[in-house]
Amino acid sequence: MRLRDLPAIVYLVTAFTFVFLPVVVLVQFSFQDGILPVPPFKGFSTRWYERVLENRRLMEALWNSVLVGLLSSLTATVLGFLAAYGLARGRPRWSSVVQYMLMAPITVSYLIIGMGLLITFNAIGLGKSLLAVGIGHVVINLPLAFAILYSQMGEHQANIERAAHDLGASDLQTLLLVTVPMLWPALLAAFFIAFTLSWDEFVIAFLLSRFDVTLPVVIWSMLRSGLSPELNAAGTLVFGISFLLALAVGLMLRRGRKND
Amino acid sequence: MGNSELEPRVTNLKRWAIYPALLWTALFFALPLAAMLALSFTETVAGRTVSHFSLANYAAFFERADGAFVRALVNSLEVTVATTVLSILVAYPLAYILAYRVPRRWQRFLLVLIVLPFWTSYVIRSYSWLLVLSENGVLNQALLGLGLIDAPVGLGNNRGATILGFVHFFTMLLTLTIYANLVQIRDSYRKAAADLGASAAQIFLRITLPLSLPGVAVGAFLTFVLAIGDYITPQILGGSRELLLPQAIMLQIGRRADFPFASALSMVLMLVVTAAFLLFARRLKMERI
Numbered sequence: 180m181r182l183r184d185l186p187a188i189v190y191l192v193t194a195f196t197f198v199f200l201p202v203v204v205l206v207q208f209s210f211q212d213g214i215l216p217v218p219p220f221k222g223f224s225t226r227w228y229e230r231v232l233e234n235r236r237l238m239e240a241l242w243n244s245v246l247v248g249l250l251s252s253l254t255a256t257v258l259g260f261l262a263a264y265g266l267a268r269g270r271p272r273w274s275s276v277v278q279y280m281l282m283a284p285i286t287v288s289y290l291i292i293g294m295g296l297l298i299t300f301n302a303i304g305l306g307k308s309l310l311a312v313g314i315g316h317v318v319i320n321l322p323l324a325f326a327i328l329y330s331q332m333g334e335h336q337a338n339i340e341r342a343a344h345d346l347g348a349s350d351l352q353t354l355l356l357v358t359v360p361m362l363w364p365a366l367l368a369a370f371f372i373a374f375t376l377s378w379d380e381f382v383i384a385f386l387l388s389r390f391d392v393t394l395p396v397v398i399w400s401m402l403r404s405g406l407s408p409e410l411n412a413a414g415t416l417v418f419g420i421s422f423l424l425a426l427a428v429g430l431m432l433r434r435g436r437k438n439d
Numbered sequence: 440m441g442n443s444e445l446e447p448r449v450t451n452l453k454r455w456a457i458y459p460a461l462l463w464t465a466l467f468f469a470l471p472l473a474a475m476l477a478l479s480f481t482e483t484v485a486g487r488t489v490s491h492f493s494l495a496n497y498a499a500f501f502e503r504a505d506g507a508f509v510r511a512l513v514n515s516l517e518v519t520v521a522t523t524v525l526s527i528l529v530a531y532p533l534a535y536i537l538a539y540r541v542p543r544r545w546q547r548f549l550l551v552l553i554v555l556p557f558w559t560s561y562v563i564r565s566y567s568w569l570l571v572l573s574e575n576g577v578l579n580q581a582l583l584g585l586g587l588i589d590a591p592v593g594l595g596n597n598r599g600a601t602i603l604g605f606v607h608f609f610t611m612l613l614t615l616t617i618y619a620n621l622v623q624i625r626d627s628y629r630k631a632a633a634d635l636g637a638s639a640a641q642i643f644l645r646i647t648l649p650l651s652l653p654g655v656a657v658g659a660f661l662t663f664v665l666a667i668g669d670y671i672t673p674q675i676l677g678g679s680r681e682l683l684l685p686q687a688i689m690l691q692i693g694r695r696a697d698f699p700f701a702s703a704l705s706m707v708l709m710l711v712v713t714a715a716f717l718l719f720a721r722r723l724k725m726e727r728i
Contacts, residue, residue: 187540201567258460265456288668295471350452414563421558
């Protein structure tokens with residue numbers, strides 16, 4: 180590095196400090212040996228993590244989040260995949276209208292989507308529940324899954340499907356034995372991205388759940404009682420899990436690219 | 440292409456594959472929105488619907504509580520515009536340095552590093568800023584230690600804190616969209632300009648900046664839409680002195696259970712987002728999506 184790069188380096192360091200400051204503070208004070216997650220740092224302790232693991236409400240919410248995340252992401256990925264397949268291969272008449280319709284939920288605030296569902300579910304008598312939350316999470320993740328998978332349905336893939344068809348495979352066989360394996364990395368990416376978004380989603384879960392709640396909702400209610408290292412510990416654990424998921428997506432995408 | 444005999448038949452499976460997703464979107468997205476739109480035009484007195492077409496809720500938006508709701512919209516617009524502008528100002532140089540100053544083999548690593556905090560939960564991220572900004576938090580301690588202040592100052596619970604929390608999140612997002620755009624600009628353009636005698640400033644202003652505007656526009660649009668609809672950040676960091684529109688909507692749902700009015704407020708919010716979209720639309724390149 181030369182002297183003329185110095186301003187650039189200073190800027191980089193400053194920007195990275197800004198981006199990492201809250202994360203570092205969060206993680207560091209999750210190990211605080213004291214009751215307040217603020218300086219001075221009184222020593223290293225894992226007791227707040229023990230508290231988190233003993234907190235039944237948190238653990239139940241964690242399980243609920245995993246359940247809602249898995250099922251809603253699976254639904255969103257399957258629906259998104261079918262839509263992408265139908266749009267790319269079925270050549271529907273109103274192709275661009277269908278696309279806009281499927282992508283539309285992306286432009287609407289989660290708060291409004293959640294409230295609309297609350298009103299609708301009230302009207303038909305479906306109470307606040309994890310099922311309602313899951314339905315909402317499919318709504319917000321379907322456009323993303325669709326967009327990811329549609330971008331992967333190129334001519335190259337169509338040619339391979341055509342070859343399978345010419346060799347006598349039925350439509351369903353081609354779909355399940357050729358298209359799905361071919362798009363496996365994209366399918367996994369769509370699934371994991373949907374999962375991380377569902378896992379982190381608060382407003383819809385807050386509006387549509389009552390007794391069984393998800394992790395962000397419990398964390399929200401813990402916030403009301405003020406700053407606590409227990410929250411830091413919970414937050415650090417959530418961060419760790421999300422990070423591992425992100426890592427998994429990254430590795431999968433990389434492997435997918437190598438196979439191409 | 441074009442030769443229909445080579446194209447495989449459009450079978451039922453292919454024809455029907457789009458419908459489950461369309462049905463889901465219609466039932467759980469379009470229908471609820473339509474219900475909200477209809478509800479926003481009803482007039483209720485003491486919980487009972489007295490009219491199915493009335494502009495009472497929209498009138499209430501302007502009149503109720505001495506214009507507090509119009510103020511909430513103005514607050515939201517101010518906070519969102521400030522957030523968008525500041526995020527671009529922070530993110531652009533960052534993306535530029537990453538794309539043009541950092542050696543190629545380091546770029547990927549630094550990009551992964553910069554989006555790392557993305558993976559903390561959204562609620563937790565706002566909470567973390569609360570820790571940083573609180574009266575005995577890290578920032579106050581640092582300022583005290585440096586002798587810049589004599590007593591802790593209240594940094595959290597105001598509009599500045601909300602904007603800071605937003606800028607933090609959206610800097611990460613904008614850095615990605617701008618970087619992705621910058622690395623697509625061919626080196627040859629800038630080299631040609633340099634060969635023809637353009638100064639570094641001219642190259643930036645006449646070539647790099649205009650060619651990178653689509654990336655800025657996409658990121659700015661996402662920032663605007665996501666920030667103006669967000670309830671979490673202002674609720675945790677913004678304090679109780681002022682309300683933003685999503686907080687006002689949430690109050691109508693939670694405390695008052697006034698769904699018709701909450702629906703009307705939501706329609707106002709959607710209208711603003713639509714207006715923003717039309718404004719950005721000329722610059723946005725909707726590629727394939």
